[in-house]
Amino acid sequence: MPNHELTLKRKITIHDRADIVVIGGGPAGTAAAIAAARSGKTTILLEHSAQLGGMGTLGNVSVFMGVGNVTGIYREIIAEFLPEALPDSHHQSIWPEYSPFEFRHYLNNKLEKEGVKVYFHASFAAAVLEGQRISAVIANTRQGLRAFEGAVFIDCTGDARVAGDAGVPLSTGRAGDGLTQPMTLMFMMQDTGKPVSPKLPEGCNRYERVEDLPQGRHLYWGGRGDGSLLVNMTRVKGNGANIEDINYAEKEGLRQLFSVVHYLQRNHHSTYTLSHVAPQIGVRETNQIEGRYTLTEDDLVKGRRFEDVVAQSNYEIDIHNPTGGTHTDERKLDGYDIPYRCMLPQQVEGLIVAGRCISTTHVAMSSMRVQATCYALGQAAGVAAALAVETGSPVAGISIAGLHERLAAQGVSFKL
Numbered sequence: 359m360p361n362h363e364l365t366l367k368r369k370i371t372i373h374d375r376a377d378i379v380v381i382g383g384g385p386a387g388t389a390a391a392i393a394a395a396r397s398g399k400t401t402i403l404l405e406h407s408a409q410l411g412g413m414g415t416l417g418n419v420s421v422f423m424g425v426g427n428v429t430g431i432y433r434e435i436i437a438e439f440l441p442e443a444l445p446d447s448h449h450q451s452i453w454p455e456y457s458p459f460e461f462r463h464y465l466n467n468k469l470e471k472e473g474v475k476v477y478f479h480a481s482f483a484a485a486v487l488e489g490q491r492i493s494a495v496i497a498n499t500r501q502g503l504r505a506f507e508g509a510v511f512i513d514c515t516g517d518a519r520v521a522g523d524a525g526v527p528l529s530t531g532r533a534g535d536g537l538t539q540p541m542t543l544m545f546m547m548q549d550t551g552k553p554v555s556p557k558l559p560e561g562c563n564r565y566e567r568v569e570d571l572p573q574g575r576h577l578y579w580g581g582r583g584d585g586s587l588l589v590n591m592t593r594v595k596g597n598g599a600n601i602e603d604i605n606y607a608e609k610e611g612l613r614q615l616f617s618v619v620h621y622l623q624r625n626h627h628s629t630y631t632l633s634h635v636a637p638q639i640g641v642r643e644t645n646q647i648e649g650r651y652t653l654t655e656d657d658l659v660k661g662r663r664f665e666d667v668v669a670q671s672n673y674e675i676d677i678h679n680p681t682g683g684t685h686t687d688e689r690k691l692d693g694y695d696i697p698y699r700c701m702l703p704q705q706v707e708g709l710i711v712a713g714r715c716i717s718t719t720h721v722a723m724s725s726m727r728v729q730a731t732c733y734a735l736g737q738a739a740g741v742a743a744a745l746a747v748e749t750g751s752p753v754a755g756i757s758i759a760g761l762h763e764r765l766a767a768q769g770v771s772f773k774l
Contacts, residue, residue, distance in 0.1 A: 537680035
């Protein structure tokens with residue numbers, strides 16, 4: 359592989375500017391943008407694809423994993439989009455499935471109503487620093503490279519792309535070997551009401567037993583009541599932030615997918631046909647920033663509480679085998695806090711990180727990575743960014759009491 363470097367020096371047109379610029383339109387990014395806009399700040403959201411929702415839409419992970427704090431913007435989304443699933447209590451876990459297509463439309467409308475300026479097909483390319491402070495980001499758009507200026511930037515890329523480019527130290531995967539949780543290509547099947555003829559494409563595997571399956575188990579949901587089946591049964595070893603790994607994973611995931619479909623049609627789902635394949639493979643884990651605090655397995659197991667709490671969860675430790683093997687490490691938890699400091703890089707100013715790439719260990723990340731928690735982190739990031747803009751203080755210097763007060767005003771409730 360080539361290992362030499364090129365130097366690119368060119369002038370970039372400034373396309374737009376706002377108080378707050380959010381990079382990445384997944385759960386963390388959409389919540390961050392909504393929270394910032396509701397705080398009265400001009401807000402831009404840059405999304406590399408054509409749709410918001412992150413893995414919930416792009417990856418067809420169209421089920422909200424159960425957490426014990428259905429609050430804030432996440433609760434609002436459930437109330438508006440899935441009202442039948444809304445729990446009576448903030449602290450009652452729910453596991454609702456949803457249509458990724460309808461959810462994509464819902465998010466478009468919601469961010470438009472909130473006054474967020476969304477740029478689709480705007481992929482992060484570089485961070486522009488003035489000293490240790492980010493002053494702009496450059497995105498690759500349909501019109502080429504364009505710059506977006508802001509006072510505070512929120513990295514919701516999932517891979518810590520902005521933070522890493524700005525010089526924030528990153529860690530990857532588990533300690534020792536750096537292996538990350540494997541990737542999964544999600545898909546949906548539909549009950550046709552009549553027998554179908556299973557077909558196994560060339561190059562695919564014929565799975566005979568449960569033990570032969572990539573995850574060694576059945577894992578699917580069919581609770582929407584429309585005859586659909588949401589299937590999570592492929593497993594591809596690799597780091598989704600690595601060019602070669604993701605290239606391999608997209609092909610291998612699809613090969614496994616057709617093999618799993620063939621298996622299911624021969625075993626208990628003889629009337630089901632493949633109805634949807636996720637536009638891209640689902641990535642569970644890539645990079646974590648080195649923040650002002652690192653959330654650990656010990657914090658989760660002991661249910662540790664923090665004065666600067668911004669999100670809470672009781673979702674289990676859930677580690678899909680990083681070697682690509684069939685084992686999954688699943689351990690129940692009673693509940694824990696995630697502190698604001700996990701979202702703050704130690705050196706770079708004007709940057710908050712939200713979503714699965716915050717400062718955590720490999721084990722802790724396996725629990726906090728789910729969509730509901732990412733919505734909570736994003737909302738906290740959006741409010742914190744707005745406070746920093748208003749007060750002129752560094753993002754690490756905002757009042758935590760003020761942050762909690764603003765979050766409460768936006769419907770956030772903590773179980774302390």
